[in-house]
Amino acid sequence: MAHSWLANVRETKGVLEEFGLYTKHRLGQNFLVNDDVIGKILALAELGADDVVFEVGPGIGTLTVTMLGQAGAVCSVEADRTLEAVLPHTCARDSERFALVMGDALRVGEASLVEAVEALGIEGLDPRPTKLVSNLPYQVAATIILKTLMEMPTVRRCVVMVQAEVADRIAAVPGTRAFGAYTAKLALYGEVTGRFEVGPGNFMPPPHVDSAVVRIDRREMVDPETAEAVAPARLARAVEVIDAAFAQKRKTIRNSMGANGFDKAALDAAFEACGIAPTARAEALEVADFVRLTAALEGAGAFAGADGDGAGAGEAGE
Numbered sequence: 001m002a003h004s005w006l007a008n009v010r011e012t013k014g015v016l017e018e019f020g021l022y023t024k025h026r027l028g029q030n031f032l033v034n035d036d037v038i039g040k041i042l043a044l045a046e047l048g049a050d051d052v053v054f055e056v057g058p059g060i061g062t063l064t065v066t067m068l069g070q071a072g073a074v075c076s077v078e079a080d081r082t083l084e085a086v087l088p089h090t091c092a093r094d095s096e097r098f099a100l101v102m103g104d105a106l107r108v109g110e111a112s113l114v115e116a117v118e119a120l121g122i123e124g125l126d127p128r129p130t131k132l133v134s135n136l137p138y139q140v141a142a143t144i145i146l147k148t149l150m151e152m153p154t155v156r157r158c159v160v161m162v163q164a165e166v167a168d169r170i171a172a173v174p175g176t177r178a179f180g181a182y183t184a185k186l187a188l189y190g191e192v193t194g195r196f197e198v199g200p201g202n203f204m205p206p207p208h209v210d211s212a213v214v215r216i217d218r219r220e221m222v223d224p225e226t227a228e229a230v231a232p233a234r235l236a237r238a239v240e241v242i243d244a245a246f247a248q249k250r251k252t253i254r255n256s257m258g259a260n261g262f263d264k265a266a267l268d269a270a271f272e273a274c275g276i277a278p279t280a281r282a283e284a285l286e287v288a289d290f291v292r293l294t295a296a297l298e299g300a301g302a303f304a305g306a307d308g309d310g311a312g313a314g315e316a317g318e
Contacts, residue, residue: 009033032135032203045131052071053073054134064091067133073120101113128154133158138162142169145186149190159194170186188221192216197210197211198210224288224292234298237303245285247259253281254279266297267302269296273296
């Protein structure tokens with residue numbers, strides 16, 4: 001059974017040539033031309049009529065056109081102005097459920113997505129995004145994933161194609177070389193629940209890197225001491241703690257955090273309170289350890305205004 005009429009070389013070339021874009025795009029972008037990969041993405045996404053899909057970098061709409069047949073609405077964010085006329089054309093059959101926002105996805109917030117979906121006027125559909133499903137632009141993929149989970153609480157699942165080495169980092173476990181600040185921060189908000197590999201031959205033209213699709217389901221981080229849900233303000237502070245702990249990976253966690261804004265007396269009190277060795281290195285800690293450490297640092301007065309709304313979301317990248 002075919003999923004996307006665009007997921008083959010002939011149709012992709014035809015659309016690009018129709019809009020005078022083949023020469024411009026054939027070397028600058030890699031278009032997915034294997035419909036089986038589309039089917040696997042859809043299987044992981046498990047879209048339903050109540051889903052509002054947030055898509056970044058739709059290209060000519062290869063994935064978009066098939067999601068429109070399964071979701072309540074799709075809101076795509078595209079930065080390339082030369083594709084602005086293409087997407088309404090390829091998505092014309094389901095235009096009543098398709099919203100297009102032109103701009104940089106790193107600067108487009110949830111409010112803009114909601115406004116675009118509301119403008120469709122779909123009765124009974126909550127316009128807030130529920131899933132991020134995308135063949136992401138690789139240079140910003142990691143940042144977009146974490147930014148979405150941190151700033152769009154209604155997004156409960158991400159199914160994204162990324163560079164294979166980024167997928168390795170997303171799925172890394174403590175104590176391994178790939179485990180870093182990004183992995184730990186991502187684990188505060190979600191967990192990897194699926195993955196498959198996508199080789200270069202599935203694209204036109206074939207890229208010089210291997211790709212992978214990963215599924216990340218949102219999970220509620222619980223306090224390892226109380227088993228209660230961790231408040232958003234504490235999660236934001238945990239992001240600060242993780243960034244400081246990994247800032248100088250060759251140093252002990254005490255020295256790295258001390259060199260990045262944390263008072264060493266407060267650190268010593270917090271380490272003792274939660275049983276973490278100050279001589280440990282950040283990559284050896286579990287995500288729950290960072291949550292415990294954050295709570296202990298709050299108790300030691302390490303955060304200004306710790307009883308208020310907490311710190312900001314911080315940087316999404318590592």
